[in-house]
Structure formats: C-alpha cells, structure tokens
Amino acid sequence: MSRSTALFFAALGVGLALLVALTQPLGYVVELAAAKGFELASRLELLLVPVGATAVVLLRTLVGVEGFGVFSPLVLAFAFARTGVVEGGATFLAILAVATPLRILLDRVLILSVARTGILVALCAVGLFVTTALGVSGGDPSAWGLPVVIMAGIVDRFVTAQMDQSAGEAAKLSAYTIVSATLVGLLFGWGALRDTIARWPDLVLLSLPICLAAGRYTGLRLTERLRFRALASAP
Amino acid sequence: MGLNRRELEVISPCNRREQMITVAQSKVNTKRLLESHGVPVPTTYAVIETRDELARFDWGSLPDAFALKPSGGGRGCGIVVTVSRSGDGWASFSGRPLGRRELAFHVLAILSGDFSREGRRDVAHFEQRMTSAVDITGSPARGLPDVRVIVHKGRVVMAMSRIPTIASDGKANLHQGAVGVGIDIALGVTTHAVHDGAPCTVHPDSGRGLLGAKVPYWNETLSIALRAAELSGLGYTGIDLVLDDARGPVVLEINARPGLNIQIANLTGLRAALANPPAMPTGVVAYGTH
Structure with missing residues (x-):
C-alpha cells in the first residue's frame, strides 16, 4: 500500500470514528428499543460477539494462542459464560476425557470420517444430556446446544492431530483452544464489560479498527519469541 | 520472521x-507437470479417481514397495507406505500387514475426502517408494x-x-x-x-x-x-x-x-x-x- 492510500484510509477511519462518536448510532437503537419497551439485556448479548471475536483475533495475532480456528473458542466461550467458566471447563474436559478413547476406538473400525464424526457428536450430546439431567454439570443446560457440536468437533480434530502430527501438537492445539475460550468466557462474564456495553453500545464498533490493526501486524507473536529464542541469541 | x-x-x-x-489440491497434476519438464519425481504406478475405478483396480499390478497418497492431502496426512510383500498383501515399515481390503478401504477414505482440505473429494495415487x-x-x-x-x-x-x-x-x-x-x-x-x-x-x-x-x-x-x-x-x-x-x-x-x-x-x-x-x-x- 502506498503512502497516499494509507493516508486516505487513515483519514477515512478518523472521519468515520468522529461520525460514530457524534451520532452514536447503536446508542440511538438502544434508546429506540427502550422507548418501545423491548427487553434489552438478552439482545445486548449479541454485542458481546464483536468483543469476543476481537479478543480471539488479538490472542492469535499478538500472543500466538492459535487453537482450532476462531469459531471454536468463541462458541465455547459463550457456553462457558452461561454455565460458569469452572463448570463449563470441567464439563468440557470430562467430555474430552471420555470421547477421546471413543474416537480412538472408532478409528479401529473401518468407517469414513463423516460417519465417525456423526457418531461422536451423537455420543457427546447423549453424555451431556445425562450429566445435565442429573445435575452434575452446573449452570444453564440450554447453553450447551451448539457447544456440544463444537466440542465433538474438537475431540475429532484432537485425535486426528494426535495421529497425524503428534500427541504434543494435539495437546497444544486443544490447550490453546481451551485457554482462549476460558479467557474470552471470563471476559463475557465480566459485569463491568456488560454494563459498559449497555451504557455505550457504540464502543463495540472499536473492534473493527482493532481487528484491522491486528491484521496488519507483522511482528513476532509472543509465542514465536519463545519458539525462535535460539535465533535471538545468534550472532 | x-x-x-x-x-x-x-x-x-x-x-x-x-x-x-x-498446487496443494492436486499433487498428481503437479507431479505430471514436473515430469513432463524433465524434473525427477517419484514414478506414478496408478491413479484412482472414482469408486468405479477402485472396484476394477488390478492390485496385482502393484510392486512390493509403494506409497499410497491422497492427491490433495497436506502435512503428510493419509500416506501409507509398504516396503515388502506379506502373504496375500503387503507390509508396512514396522511390519504391520496391509491387506488388499485394508488398502482398498484407505483408497475409499481418500476418495471421500478424509485427508483433503475441507473434506473435498480427492484422488488417490500409488507411487514409487523413495529410499x-x-x-x-x-x-x-x-x-x-x-x-x-x-x-x-x-x-x-x-x-x-x-x-x-x-x-x-x-x-x-x-x-x-x-x-x-x-x-x-x-x-x-x-x-x-x-x-x-x-x-x-x-x-x-x-x-x-x-x-x-x-x-x-x-x-x-x-x-x-x-x-x-x-x-x-x-x-x-x-x-x-x-x-x-x-x-x-x-x-x-x-x-x-x-x-x-x-x-x-x-x-x-x-x-x-x-x-x-x-x-x-x-x-x-x-x-x-x-
């Protein structure tokens, strides 16, 4: 990108930021909804998504916490926020512990991978039904609908990674997924953040320039500093 | 960096x-391109593109040692290597027997996209085992x-x-x-x-x-x-x-x-x-x- 285009985009960004700051379009929407008497709290949940997505992006590009994609940690984080991070995390680890040997067993049987994934999702859902029905998994059980699919997917990829690459690599990817889901889940559960968003919903638009900047960052990630530490001390 | x-x-x-x-999705085509320009690549023994071709495949045409690979795989996924004959079939480096039935299933898994990106339909090929x-x-x-x-x-x-x-x-x-x-x-x-x-x-x-x-x-x-x-x-x-x-x-x-x-x-x-x-x-x- 040439200097003049960069300047153009910078000016455009500042202009847009000023416009948003002055008009506060999302704040206006909130006022409108309040005037009509709509219940807002659950709708404001949606505005947590940009915040969570930005957090996942930053964790990947700056820190190097690169788990199974961007969606998996985000969906898990939502589940964690509703069930409680501790209960959610424990349930997830329990599922991982039960489903991983199952997946390895399924691999002994000659079936195509789609069928294997289907069986895994089914079994994870049934297992989760049992634990939530008996009240073992805490929090809101309805929060587990989509996450159970994601979890089965993570188990599937975990075992695949374990066989194709190495146990260490698979454990790393899963650990990174859990770490970012936990961090983002904690963020979602943070009352101050929810209050701030409810008060100034337009602030979530900041996620756009932040993601843009993160997407242009070419420096080393924190984990890469560790990985390439031998180079840093090289002559 | x-x-x-x-x-x-x-x-x-x-x-x-x-x-x-x-390049990533068709190693078979990339290999053909390189070969046609005189770049040394492993010799291709056979390519299987459909289930029909798999059903009609002549397993007897394969040598003792070969590598069975997905055309669109990455990071070494889905590769099976035989090093010798073992009874009716072949054996892997570690001596594990690889029968026709097992290999046929692996080809089927490759064709179904088990090893390709996003589960896209893929092509299987048998090539020379390098040593x-x-x-x-x-x-x-x-x-x-x-x-x-x-x-x-x-x-x-x-x-x-x-x-x-x-x-x-x-x-x-x-x-x-x-x-x-x-x-x-x-x-x-x-x-x-x-x-x-x-x-x-x-x-x-x-x-x-x-x-x-x-x-x-x-x-x-x-x-x-x-x-x-x-x-x-x-x-x-x-x-x-x-x-x-x-x-x-x-x-x-x-x-x-x-x-x-x-x-x-x-x-x-x-x-x-x-x-x-x-x-x-x-x-x-x-x-x-x-």
Whole structure:
C-alpha cells in the first residue's frame, strides 16, 4: 500500500470514528428499543460477539494462542459464560476425557470420517444430556446446544492431530483452544464489560479498527519469541 | 520472521491464491507437470479417481514397495507406505500387514475426502517408494530424510535437511522430533542443527556429528528445486526433495506455505535472507520472474 492510500484510509477511519462518536448510532437503537419497551439485556448479548471475536483475533495475532480456528473458542466461550467458566471447563474436559478413547476406538473400525464424526457428536450430546439431567454439570443446560457440536468437533480434530502430527501438537492445539475460550468466557462474564456495553453500545464498533490493526501486524507473536529464542541469541 | 509477516509480506504478494490451491489440491497434476519438464519425481504406478475405478483396480499390478497418497492431502496426512510383500498383501515399515481390503478401504477414505482440505473429494495415487540408506551426513538413516529448499522469486534463500529420529518415528517433521540441519547455500555444507527447538551438534540417536558435512548432489539439488519452483508458478515455495539411493535428488512435494522452523536450523532469520539472498554455487542459475 502506498503512502497516499494509507493516508486516505487513515483519514477515512478518523472521519468515520468522529461520525460514530457524534451520532452514536447503536446508542440511538438502544434508546429506540427502550422507548418501545423491548427487553434489552438478552439482545445486548449479541454485542458481546464483536468483543469476543476481537479478543480471539488479538490472542492469535499478538500472543500466538492459535487453537482450532476462531469459531471454536468463541462458541465455547459463550457456553462457558452461561454455565460458569469452572463448570463449563470441567464439563468440557470430562467430555474430552471420555470421547477421546471413543474416537480412538472408532478409528479401529473401518468407517469414513463423516460417519465417525456423526457418531461422536451423537455420543457427546447423549453424555451431556445425562450429566445435565442429573445435575452434575452446573449452570444453564440450554447453553450447551451448539457447544456440544463444537466440542465433538474438537475431540475429532484432537485425535486426528494426535495421529497425524503428534500427541504434543494435539495437546497444544486443544490447550490453546481451551485457554482462549476460558479467557474470552471470563471476559463475557465480566459485569463491568456488560454494563459498559449497555451504557455505550457504540464502543463495540472499536473492534473493527482493532481487528484491522491486528491484521496488519507483522511482528513476532509472543509465542514465536519463545519458539525462535535460539535465533535471538545468534550472532 | 513470524507467521504474520510470512502471510502479509511474503505469501500474499508472491503466491497467487488460485495457484496455491492448484498446487496443494492436486499433487498428481503437479507431479505430471514436473515430469513432463524433465524434473525427477517419484514414478506414478496408478491413479484412482472414482469408486468405479477402485472396484476394477488390478492390485496385482502393484510392486512390493509403494506409497499410497491422497492427491490433495497436506502435512503428510493419509500416506501409507509398504516396503515388502506379506502373504496375500503387503507390509508396512514396522511390519504391520496391509491387506488388499485394508488398502482398498484407505483408497475409499481418500476418495471421500478424509485427508483433503475441507473434506473435498480427492484422488488417490500409488507411487514409487523413495529410499535413502544414509542421511546427508553419511549416517545410516532411520526413515526418509529429506532436503527442503526455500525458493523466493527465482533465488534459493535457505535450505535445510530434516533427519528422522527414533522419537520422530521415522517421520521428517521437526515438530514430531526430527532433527533440522541448516545448509550453507554456496558451499553445500551443514552449518547448524536443531532438535526439539534447541540447537544441537550431534544426532540424538547415533551421537554422530551433524555439522560440517558436505551434502551430496548439492548443485543438482538446487537446480532441480529452482526448476520445480519455476514450474509451480509460485513466487515463494518450499521444495522438498529426497536424495534417493538409485535416482539422486527427486522432488517429493512443493509447499506453498513452507514452515518457519528452517530459521532455527540455520540460526538465520528469513527476513534477512529474503532481503539479501545468499550467493549460489557456480553453475546454479537463478531464473527471472516477472
């Protein structure tokens, strides 16, 4: 990108930021909804998504916490926020512990991978039904609908990674997924953040320039500093 | 150089997206292209594209040793190698029997897209099994050591050899425990080595020295890598070659997104190497890019 285009985009960004700051379009929407008497709290949940997505992006590009994609940690984080991070995390680890040997067993049987994934999702859902029905998994059980699919997917990829690459690599990817889901889940559960968003919903638009900047960052990630530490001390 | 910079400043400007997909999704076609231009690649024994072809496949036409691979796989996934006959079927390196039924199922799994990106339908192919009795330092090899050459806009910028270990179970991936050995481009001599992310000087299994060895077929290896990179149509590639006992340097794979560990094996950053490419041996000629 040439200097003049960069300047153009910078000016455009500042202009847009000023416009948003002055008009506060999302704040206006909130006022409108309040005037009509709509219940807002659950709708404001949606505005947590940009915040969570930005957090996942930053964790990947700056820190190097690169788990199974961007969606998996985000969906898990939502589940964690509703069930409680501790209960959610424990349930997830329990599922991982039960489903991983199952997946390895399924691999002994000659079936195509789609069928294997289907069986895994089914079994994870049934297992989760049992634990939530008996009240073992805490929090809101309805929060587990989509996450159970994601979890089965993570188990599937975990075992695949374990066989194709190495146990260490698979454990790393899963650990990174859990770490970012936990961090983002904690963020979602943070009352101050929810209050701030409810008060100034337009602030979530900041996620756009932040993601843009993160997407242009070419420096080393924190984990890469560790990985390439031998180079840093090289002559 | 980290992953962020590799994507934004090297891959994105050098490698056209469609071209990367073409190269990654059809190793069969890439191999045909290289072969038709005289670049040595493993001989193809058979290609199976449909279930129908699988049903009619003549298993008796296969030799004792071969590699069965998905055409669109990545990171070495879905590859089955036989080394000998065993009864009615074949046997793997570790002696595990591989019957026709098992291999047929593996072909079916490949066709169904079990090993391709996003589960896309794929093609299976049988090819010559490459062998290297010794690694580039002359020690007996366990598994198949290879040489990776990074080519950027017609110039070799960095190279290393990946030597399998007991820990890597014969595999040549560094994160699986293989040793990476950096190679001086101009001299073809090994310079540094890395194992499990830390510098080392000897092979962890044999204890034999890794540094200062003269790599066999060096000029030929570089020339072949350059030719393969040029034919791939990609501006930034990692060309994987194996120094086969019978055929010398043979191109195994072209990577559109070669990994960054090569920097540790050479104790040199890729940023510096890209900005200021090392001199190549006399006789090895860079190609021009437009």
